[in-house]
Amino acid sequence: MSDQPTLRDRAIDAIARDLNAGRFWLPTEGRPVAADAVLALVAVELETSQRRSIRIQTLLDETRDRIRKLxxxxxxxxxxxxxxxxxxxxxxxxxxxxxxxxxxxxxxxxxx
Incomplete structure (x- = not known):
């Protein structure tokens, strides 16, 4: 087991820090729920971005192939x-x- 905090742990800490700085209150039990919701959104965005990158690379490779054939x-x-x-x-x-x-x-x- 690593002593390094996970991304989820860091997100929970950031939520607590930012809520305290803004003088908002969220029960301690609610912080993991908020962190999980944000991380789920980030995961979807990351997957979408990765699919887009793969598609762009495919288009680039196909274009290079067409140029080489010409x-x-x-x-x-x-x-x-x-x-x-x-x-x-x-x-x-x-x-x-x-x-x-x-x-x-x-x-x-x-x-x-």
Whole structure:
């Protein structure tokens, strides 16, 4: 058993301290009830925030994958070029061939 106060213990102490500072009264038995209510709300908010973070990370990963597919390296006339920057269409390019990895992929890899 740890000598460190739990989050619940700290919440009960904070409730007692803040109620006393504001000259409010709450029976000692009511403090754990108030702390549990606040902690339950915090737990819901934390879970919601974690789900939101996971969703954002998933969207970011999917976006990176789409960018990598667009800027994929392809071989063209003995050179490896960026398909997107070169406007590669399977046999020819509409733009001058841009070497791979292109600046977009280089920046994406540096950020990962």
């Amino acid at each position: 800027h994929r390296p392809v071989e063209h006339m003995g050179r490896v070029i960026c398909a997107e920057r070169s406007a590669y269409c399977g046999e020819s390019t509409d733009n001058p061939p841009a070497p791979a990895p292109c600046p977009t992929i280089t920046a994406l890899n540096a950020a990962a």
